[in-house]
Amino acid sequence: MTDVQNQVAIVTGASRGIGAAIARRLAADGFAVVVNYAGSTDAATKLVDGIKKTGGRAVAVQADISDPSAVKRMFDSVEASHGGVDVLVNNAGIMKLAPVAQTDDATFDRTIAVNLKGTFNGMREAAKRLRDGGRIVNFSSSVVGLYQPAYGVYAATKAAVEALTHILAKELGPRRITVNAVAPGPVATELFFEGKDQATIDSIKQMNPLGRLGEADDIAAVVSLLVGPDGGWINGQVVRANGGVV
Ligand code: NDP
Numbered sequence: 001m002t003d004v005q006n007q008v009a010i011v012t013g014a015s016r017g018i019g020a021a022i023a024r025r026l027a028a029d030g031f032a033v034v035v036n037y038a039g040s041t042d043a044a045t046k047l048v049d050g051i052k053k054t055g056g057r058a059v060a061v062q063a064d065i066s067d068p069s070a071v072k073r074m075f076d077s078v079e080a081s082h083g084g085v086d087v088l089v090n091n092a093g094i095m096k097l098a099p100v101a102q103t104d105d106a107t108f109d110r111t112i113a114v115n116l117k118g119t120f121n122g123m124r125e126a127a128k129r130l131r132d133g134g135r136i137v138n139f140s141s142s143v144v145g146l147y148q149p150a151y152g153v154y155a156a157t158k159a160a161v162e163a164l165t166h167i168l169a170k171e172l173g174p175r176r177i178t179v180n181a182v183a184p185g186p187v188a189t190e191l192f193f194e195g196k197d198q199a200t201i202d203s204i205k206q207m208n209p210l211g212r213l214g215e216a217d218d219i220a221a222v223v224s225l226l227v228g229p230d231g232g233w234i235n236g237q238v239v240r241a242n243g244g245v246v
Helices: 017-029 041-053 068-082 105-129 152-175 198-207 216-227
Strands: 008-011 032-037 057-062 087-090 135-139 178-184 238-241
Touching (some): 017 216, 032 068, 057 068, 087 105, 105 135, 216 238
Parallel strands (some): 008 032
16 A cells, blocks of 8 residues: 555544544545544534645544444445445444442443444454555553453453454465554543543543653554554554553
């Protein structure tokens, strides 16, 4: 892949947070970007308008990634409108924290459905339909490594995503499609802040050698490398982008 101007990137969960930063960054890099979201139509539309105002190319496409037929429909619609797909950034995810003893079935099932099955749904569709030379970037987390209490089910889904990443990289190598995962540490987004008081946030900042939380743009920069012309030799890797916390 050299000329990203002819390339199309789907970013799942791009209506806010890390996904929105990735969409903005890839559009600035020259990709035509598909801003996927589940429910936040207004935020996704606003992001697309913002990208267009700065000269980028973007469209919003609704699809709940936990639904395989919705993911298939998203690829159908992007192929119809753009002629093909080159990059899938499997960013959408949810995080509900609870110790194992207090985790209810609904939380377990939904976390698996979005983080593991949803990422799998995207990987499977991309494996069938990405143009040769394409790129897949999955989202893990540095909790795979830190293994803090209360992150059990969430960490389990991310560890499973890492396993799928290594295997799909081997399966798609013959078509020159790379498959990697990014594993951020704590990043200042709604997902991270939900349910945390200021003292907890401060202690998490202090744990980090660089003394701060990650910003969504820190992570978007890593994705930009992995999907861009300089990232082609990075394959089957999990890139922990976390300021050195683990
Ligand atoms: P946010 O909660 O800020 O944003 C999540 C995004 O995912 C939203 O755009 C949301 O859109 C979308 N989304 C949620 N469920 C679905 C679904 N079923 N189908 C499609 N889209 C969906 O999360 P972050 O930006 O913080 O996280 C992005 C990724 O990074 C996740 O995979 C997360 O696990 C990972 N990560 C985050 C870290 C952090 O500290 N923030 C650390 C390590 C990893 P909508 O509102 O429309 O549902």
